[in-house]
Amino acid sequence: MKVTLLRYTRDAELLCGTAALTSTRSGNPSEILKKMDLETAKRILSRVVGYGHVSVVEHASFTFSIEGTSRAMTHQLVRHRIASYTQQSQRYVTYDTLENYVTPLSIENNVEAKKIYDETLEKISETYQKLLSLKIPKEDARFILPNAAKTNIIVTMNARELHHFFNLRCCARAQWEIREVATEMFRQAKKATPTLFENGGPSCVGLGYCPEGKMKPPECNIEAIKKRFRTM
Numbered sequence: 001m002k003v004t005l006l007r008y009t010r011d012a013e014l015l016c017g018t019a020a021l022t023s024t025r026s027g028n029p030s031e032i033l034k035k036m037d038l039e040t041a042k043r044i045l046s047r048v049v050g051y052g053h054v055s056v057v058e059h060a061s062f063t064f065s066i067e068g069t070s071r072a073m074t075h076q077l078v079r080h081r082i083a084s085y086t087q088q089s090q091r092y093v094t095y096d097t098l099e100n101y102v103t104p105l106s107i108e109n110n111v112e113a114k115k116i117y118d119e120t121l122e123k124i125s126e127t128y129q130k131l132l133s134l135k136i137p138k139e140d141a142r143f144i145l146p147n148a149a150k151t152n153i154i155v156t157m158n159a160r161e162l163h164h165f166f167n168l169r170c171c172a173r174a175q176w177e178i179r180e181v182a183t184e185m186f187r188q189a190k191k192a193t194p195t196l197f198e199n200g201g202p203s204c205v206g207l208g209y210c211p212e213g214k215m216k217p218p219e220c221n222i223e224a225i226k227k228r229f230r231t232m
């Protein structure tokens with residue numbers, strides 16, 4: 001699986017800082033932007049976002065390519081509605097070898113499980129190919145394909161939705177594949193625009209508390225998680 005930040009709003013931090021000042025200044029946004037510097041933007045954003053005026057970071061948007069991930073992952077990803085998606089279509093792509101599927105580590109590391117997993121996927125690929133050879137269209141033959149099927153997807157989110165996404169999906173309670181994707185998206189978004197994401201991460205870091213209650217995994221060490229995300 002590979003995650004790449006393809007594009008993001010130019011001068012995102014200056015732009016969001018300008019949005020934050022626009023609400024309280026009499027000058028117009030283009031004048032404010034011309035005078036804006038990174039230090040000022042950082043100071044204003046931490047103050048304004050700190051008191052809940054989070055909509056100002058919606059002006060920054062980020063587009064990621066997520067490649068070679070499973071349909072199980074993308075099904076969870078697309079539940080996030082404040083985003084735009086374009087996904088590889090199973091109406092056009094064929095699934096004919098084990099390379100077309102994702103294998104979870106729990107299965108990879110268990111010899112017996114790996115054997116039945118691979119055998120089942122090979123059988124699925126065979127049946128899929130057989131259906132195509134019987135002139136069944138790809139859009140119908142794909143009904144046999146599993147959640148393990150690999151796919152590529154482009155996703156665009158604004159910084160506010162990204163924060164929400166990181167709160168939920170960088171969390172230890174999230175499923176491993178979407179957690180890996182979200183954590184890598186966080187690392188790249190923070191590298192590109194540190195001011196917008198300096199306090200971001202799973203809820204325990206981004207919101208400052210764990211909303212999981214009794215569901216909180218016992219192995220969670222909030223101080224260690226905070227340190228990891230703050231220094232990423």
Ligand SMILES: Cc1cc2nc3c(=O)[nH]c(=O)nc-3n(C[C@H](O)[C@H](O)[C@H](O)COP(=O)(O)OP(=O)(O)OC[C@H]3O[C@@H](n4cnc5c(N)ncnc54)[C@H](O)[C@@H]3O)c2cc1C
Nearest residue numbers: 076078079080081082083161164165168169171173174175
């Ligand atoms: C650990 C975990 C386990 C999960 N398990 C399940 C499961 O078993 N079954 C299942 O179906 N889903 C499950 N989900 C998915 C979850 O229920 C959400 O659908 C998903 O996380 C998207 O989050 P969201 O709805 O907060 O936000 P987004 O769609 O990202 O929207 C962001 C925010 O915008 C607002 N918003 C968006 N749309 C609306 C709307 N129509 N009306 C009002 N406000 C809106 C809300 O404040 C929302 O939080 C799970 C998620 C996680 C993280």
